[in-house]
Amino acid sequence: MIRNAxxxxxxxxxxxxxxxxxSRELLVQxxxxxxxxxxxxxxxxxxxxxxxxxQVIDASGCTVLPGFIDPHTHMIFGGSRTDxxxxxxxxxxxSKILEQGGGITRTARETQMADRNGLFSQAMNxxxxxxxxxxxxxxxxxxxxxxxxxxxxxxxxxxxxxxxGIINVVKxxxxxxxxxxxxxxxxxxxxxxxxxxxxxxxxxxFADVFCDVGAFSTVDSYRFLDAARKFGFKPKAHxxxxxxxxxIQALNGIGLASADHILxxxxxxxxxxxxxxxxxxxxxxxxxxxxxxxxxxxxKFEEASLPVAIGTDTSPATYCPDMLFAIYLSVRFCGFxxxxxxxxxxxxxxxxxxxxxxxxxxxxYDADLIILDTPSYRDIPYKFGTEIVRxxxxxxxxxxxxxxxxxxx
Numbered sequence: 001m002i003r004n005a006x007x008x009x010x011x012x013x014x015x016x017x018x019x020x021x022x023s024r025e026l027l028v029q030x031x032x033x034x035x036x037x038x039x040x041x042x043x044x045x046x047x048x049x050x051x052x053x054x055q056v057i058d059a060s061g062c063t064v065l066p067g068f069i070d071p072h073t074h075m076i077f078g079g080s081r082t083d084x085x086x087x088x089x090x091x092x093x094x095s096k097i098l099e100q101g102g103g104i105t106r107t108a109r110e111t112q113m114a115d116r117n118g119l120f121s122q123a124m125n126x127x128x129x130x131x132x133x134x135x136x137x138x139x140x141x142x143x144x145x146x147x148x149x150x151x152x153x154x155x156x157x158x159x160x161x162x163x164x165g166i167i168n169v170v171k172x173x174x175x176x177x178x179x180x181x182x183x184x185x186x187x188x189x190x191x192x193x194x195x196x197x198x199x200x201x202x203x204x205x206f207a208d209v210f211c212d213v214g215a216f217s218t219v220d221s222y223r224f225l226d227a228a229r230k231f232g233f234k235p236k237a238h239x240x241x242x243x244x245x246x247x248i249q250a251l252n253g254i255g256l257a258s259a260d261h262i263l264x265x266x267x268x269x270x271x272x273x274x275x276x277x278x279x280x281x282x283x284x285x286x287x288x289x290x291x292x293x294x295x296x297x298x299x300k301f302e303e304a305s306l307p308v309a310i311g312t313d314t315s316p317a318t319y320c321p322d323m324l325f326a327i328y329l330s331v332r333f334c335g336f337x338x339x340x341x342x343x344x345x346x347x348x349x350x351x352x353x354x355x356x357x358x359x360x361x362x363x364x365y366d367a368d369l370i371i372l373d374t375p376s377y378r379d380i381p382y383k384f385g386t387e388i389v390r391x392x393x394x395x396x397x398x399x400x401x402x403x404x405x406x407x408x409x
Contacts, residue, residue: 001035002393005059006375008032008044010066010361011343017279017307017351020298023343026377034064036367039396044361057391057398063377065342066359067136067368067392068323069349072260072281072311074174075130075140076123076154079110081316088290104144104178107316111144111154119157126314127167128405130321136368136394138167139311139353141208143174146188148196151175155203166399166407168368170353171204172236176216176224189220193227200231205354206257207233211250213243218250225254234354240264241286248273258309258352263287263294270304279352280306282344283313284329285320298335309349310341328384338378367396 008029011018035043035053084102088094097103111119130138140161142154155171162169175192179185197207207228211221215238225235234257239247241261248259248269259265259273260281273280282296301308310330314321323345330336330344350359357366371391374383392400399406 001033001053002057002059002064003033005032005064006061007063008361009377011347013360013362017348018343019305019307020302020340023340024337026339036396039367041363041365041367059371061375063372063374065370066346066361067370068134068345069137069359070135070311070323071139071309071349071352072313073138073140074315075126076119076157077107077111077144077316078114108144112150116153116156120160123157126321127161131392131400133322133324134370134389135323137358139170139172141172141174143177146180148199167394172206172208173200173204174208176209185216185220189224197227197231206236208236210238211247212241218247222251252276267300267303270306274304274306280308281311281352282308283311284334285326286313286318288329289318296334307348308344309352310344328381331381367393369393
């Protein structure tokens with residue numbers, strides 16, 4: 001039992017993700033206790049429970065929220081690109097970095113060279129970073145290999161993370177991320193469809209593609225996602241980050257679960273995504289680190305009535321597995337209210353990942369909960385930079401206690 005929380009905060013649950021207008025509301029219970037049993041939330045106002053309680057967590061003066069759900073990460077990769085961080089600051093363009101053997105091609109080489117255990121060890125450090133900032137579910141993508149063996153290895157590491165029991169993992173096969181040197185996009189797309197999809201069917205929930213200026217065309221992206229659907233994958237897409245090539249219109253008939261980045265999307269395109277039932281995933285950390293003059297803007301999403309989720313886009317190019325920072329940026333620079341940001345980091349992110357029992361403090365939902373050492377959820381962006389996450393409960397298990405990451409079987 002979690003006892004005597006100053007606030008228990010949850011989004012309002014509906015039959016679909018909450019639009020920006022609907023996301024302005026949260027349900028707040030004061031001086032509340034929560035009963036957890038067998039990994040599920042049993043009661044959300046449990047003050048009168050008198051039966052045997054095997055574990056009690058005192059949340060006096062604290063706020064309890066659903067664990068954050070990070071719907072977009074590239075958490076598994078080999079090596080580091082620290083030097084690239086400084087090169088960019090010094091004015092070097094990404095194309096120049098690629099010419100010198102850096103960027104995504106460097107990550108692909110180092111990921112391909114690393115063994116499973118090495119990748120797992122690196123990834124677990126990032127996962128614990130994510131947990132310490134309140135995440136209880138993370139989506140992880142493949143995509144740092146142009147070889148089937150490399151993609152299988154990344155999925156094996158996801159399985160290893162999932163088996164650790166410390167966090168829920170949603171797996172995505174990012175089949176079209178970059179074109180290998182010396183290969184054209186058409187030929188590589190054909191290869192991924194014919195060789196990769198049959199072998200990876202059943203290993204991941206989603207298939208994803210980078211459909212943008214300088215990446216994969218709308219034609220190749222549609223072909224890949226259409227084929228992926230036939231192998232049981234749900235479609236996602238990176239779109240409109242660098243430019244607008246009409247990706248949302250071109251992929252609309254594919255039934256996108258989410259369109260991610262959407263920085264350059266028009267209101268009409270976002271309305272089309274909304275009408276088709278898709279979620280927009282915004283990644284303010286990436287914008288802040290790479291192009292701070294081009295941040296997501298809530299007004300566009302409000303005008304389009306598009307449900308929005310917030311993710312970190314943790315990757316070797318933008319390493320920051322911190323959902324609290326993503327929430328802070330959304331409020332500080334993107335026009336989100338704190339209520340909209342919390343909705344976007346919980347229930348809407350759950351919808352983006354087809355997780356129908358996560359993202360809310362509700363009877364029958366998974367007991368993925370965070371206890372913040374502050375009496376009100378409104379303190380979250382105000383106290384940015386402090387160690388506000390005290391405890392993390394993942395599927396009913398305490399994995400972070402008094403700001404120390406633990407593993408409790």
